Amino acid sequence: MSHATTDAPEVDPALLEILVCPLTKGPLRYDRAAGELISDQARLAYPIRDGIPIMLPDEARRLDD
Secondary structure, X not given: OOOOOOOOXXXXXXXXXXXXXXXXXXXXXXXXXXXXXXXXXXXXXEEEEOOEEOOOHHHOEEOOO
């Protein structure tokens, strides 16, 4: 159920513009296909559930090199 689908609610574009990584305070990029916000600096992917970004480092997935 945590996978993004075409039926998943979209994230508000205005919200995406103001969100930053809670660890690095750096920019995030939206990976629509995965339903995640990616922090390249922290190497973390924050999940988006029901259109709501979950900006908790404990909930983020580590990106592999």
